[in-house]
Amino acid sequence: MAASYLQTSANLLDNAWLDALSDGLMLLALGLVWVGLRARRGRRPILLSAVIGVTLVVIVTVALTSGTAAEDAVGNVELVVFAAISAATAIELVGVRTAARGVIIPLALSSGLVAVFSLVWLCTDLVGDRLRLVDTLPPTEDFTPVVAAITLVTALTTLLLLTRAENPTSVTATVAGFRVIARDRLARAERFDDAWWSLLDVRLDDPIALREASSALAYSRVLERFASDVAAVFPAEADLDRLEPSRMLVLLPRHEAAVRPLLRALLERVATVSTDQSIAVRLSASIGWASVSRIGYDLDDLITAAAAAADEAQLAGGDRWERASVIA
Structure with a gap:
């Protein structure tokens, strides 16, 4: 939710650092869920430091390249990272053996949707005017609050049910x-x-x-x-x-x-x-x-x-x- 507020503030103030911090917080939230699932399944290594490090790199890189020729390339890499972490979260959830399918479905579906969401906008950016629907798709920042809200609700639902079901x-x-x-x-x-x-x-x-x-x-x-x-x-x-x-x-x-x-x-x-x-x-x-x-x-x-x-x-x-x- 903090990422959504920062995204809105960045659009109003036209501040590159607020926009970068918004992206970083959303990436960190997804990464922490993934790390927590790995830790609960006993997977090694935990990779918490790696997630924090990648988040910091994304924040600094997005802020420094805003308005430059490298902005599009950095944005594409950022979308790939979002898609990868979301897909990894869905895979970890599917691998949870000790919980019913109904418990893991909410977050697994939302993680899959975030991955698809990221890949769709990546593809539209790469093909540009050759894609007929590119002009009809809203910009990514318009959907960021929606994605953040869905992820928050499904993460809370699944993690609470998972904790209760495996108690x-x-x-x-x-x-x-x-x-x-x-x-x-x-x-x-x-x-x-x-x-x-x-x-x-x-x-x-x-x-x-x-x-x-x-x-x-x-x-x-x-x-x-x-x-x-x-x-x-x-x-x-x-x-x-x-x-x-x-x-x-x-x-x-x-x-x-x-x-x-x-x-x-x-x-x-x-x-x-x-x-x-x-x-x-x-x-x-x-x-x-x-x-x-x-x-x-x-x-x-x-x-x-x-x-x-x-x-x-x-x-x-x-x-x-x-x-x-x-x-x-």
Whole structure:
């Protein structure tokens, strides 16, 4: 919004430095959104200094070349930079795995529109009178406030929704809440003699080693992905509880034959190395499986048995699941 006010002031006062500062602020705003998305995904390098440096260069260059023969060339380069950063922002948003498509669409679309907007005006400037529509297109400064307003609204919408959607408290219950819900479900299952229930203890392997071998930001991305993988594999009727950053409990209403494919899918998903992974190592998980048919309907017994089975899986090297034995 500051860029829009400066653009209006520059037009009224015919001041080159105000016009340059307006362009620089808009470029900086887009760049900071891009940098923030890269940082949230654990991408390296962060490039914050580069964005600030490019912004300063653009401000000084645009101001000094205003009214000279180089003004058009500098303006074309500026449009290319705008298009590149906007396109890069849209690409980073598409690469966010832990959010629903509806969350990232507003800013992704507006970033794409800014990129197209920049390229259209670049093309009209390059072809000049050979383009029939060049006389009907308004000057770029007339659209700058509109583009700035759209970008501001969509950025606020997407970033707020992204923060809310990826907050671990929004996908997992509190410890007390999980235990109350789980006990109620198991009590009702026992009344109806429904033995299609299992409790899973899912743990990320070697969390201490991962934390020591990476930065705090990269490790937090690993934990976020771990929680996201667990939530993505199990069905909506499963209850999740994040006991620790690297450990989750899952109460699953499924027949035993249907549990095994889910366990294999989770192990495979956690172990898959993605292009945006913050730590360049193959991750793995260990799972302890305690079923009602073997352990009974008592929640504490199920948790204890699943934990013991998860310990066995980790002692055996991890990247596997172990089933709890019958309580004597």
